[in-house]
Amino acid sequence: MARIREREEYLTDRDRLRIKFCVERGKVARIDLVQYEAEIQGRWWPIVRYDMAHGYLHRDVMKPDGTVAEKQVIPYEDLGEALTLARDELRRQWLFYRRQFEEWMK
Amino acid sequence: MTVTREEMFERNLELTIQRLLREIEAPEAYEWIPENARVINLPKDDPALLRANLELAVKLSQEDDNRPIVLIPDPGVEVPWQVLGSIVAGKRIVSIESTLSGSGFELILEDGSRLMLIAVSPRDGVEKDKPPLICVGVQKPST
Numbered sequence: 001m002a003r004i005r006e007r008e009e010y011l012t013d014r015d016r017l018r019i020k021f022c023v024e025r026g027k028v029a030r031i032d033l034v035q036y037e038a039e040i041q042g043r044w045w046p047i048v049r050y051d052m053a054h055g056y057l058h059r060d061v062m063k064p065d066g067t068v069a070e071k072q073v074i075p076y077e078d079l080g081e082a083l084t085l086a087r088d089e090l091r092r093q094w095l096f097y098r099r100q101f102e103e104w105m106k
Numbered sequence: 107m108t109v110t111r112e113e114m115f116e117r118n119l120e121l122t123i124q125r126l127l128r129e130i131e132a133p134e135a136y137e138w139i140p141e142n143a144r145v146i147n148l149p150k151d152d153p154a155l156l157r158a159n160l161e162l163a164v165k166l167s168q169e170d171d172n173r174p175i176v177l178i179p180d181p182g183v184e185v186p187w188q189v190l191g192s193i194v195a196g197k198r199i200v201s202i203e204s205t206l207s208g209s210g211f212e213l214i215l216e217d218g219s220r221l222m223l224i225a226v227s228p229r230d231g232v233e234k235d236k237p238p239l240i241c242v243g244v245q246k247p248s249t
Contacts, residue, residue: 005141006142007139007144007176008144008145009118009145010118010144010145010162011114011115011119012115012118012162013165014111027133028129028130028133080127083127083130084127091116091119091120
């Protein structure tokens with residue numbers, strides 16, 4: 001039986017990852033979501049969303065109105081590689097994404 | 107020694123992804139993590155980040171949010187209760203009490219908030235050399 005697991009991974013008091021994945025027959029079958037969320041003006045906002053459906057890593061850069069500002073599709077071999085790709089991209093760009101989002105809120 | 111917010115983000119990002127990679131390999135080892143938990147890392151060999159993360163745990167415990175907070179030590183980390191207590195003492199600990207069930211401890215902080223620490227013992231399907239896992243629940247001070 002498939003089971004969806006979801007949690008928040010705190011990186012700082014104003015930055016976190018929302019993780020959602022599916023466990024089936026004792027194995028992680030897929031990762032549905034790795035979402036970088038930031039607390040801005042007292043509210044948590046999705047800033048960048050990675051999902052790993054259909055064999056591709058989809059990266060959506062989110063806008064304050066909930067629409068997607070930018071979409072990118074990155075091929076990956078396995079779940080581990082998808083996670084490390086998301087990590088590498090976030091490590092390079094998280095501050096840029098956050099500041100860009102704050103600019104859009106003005 | 108302190109960590110900047112940028113350093114805290116990047117080091118915790120690495121710890122989180124490394125743990126998720128381990129979880130992909132052995133999801134049963136992390137089944138105990140409650141659904142919708144708020145997870146904080148307890149790093150190895152990084153006392154400044156350990157302190158910052160425990161302060162973050164205290165801060166989250168004071169929010170109006172009843173979802174469990176889970177502290178997960180990095181592999182190889184032994185987290186003595188005394189050390190954990192003294193670091194949490196950034197908020198002074200008034201007392202430490204056993205929980206009613208006897209399975210853990212509650213740290214009572216000076217502002218009246220309580221951090222409930224429950225050591226989760228290795229169970230079937232979890233390797234004995236894995237670090238102890240610590241689940242932190244929160245009780246709000248009564249007003």
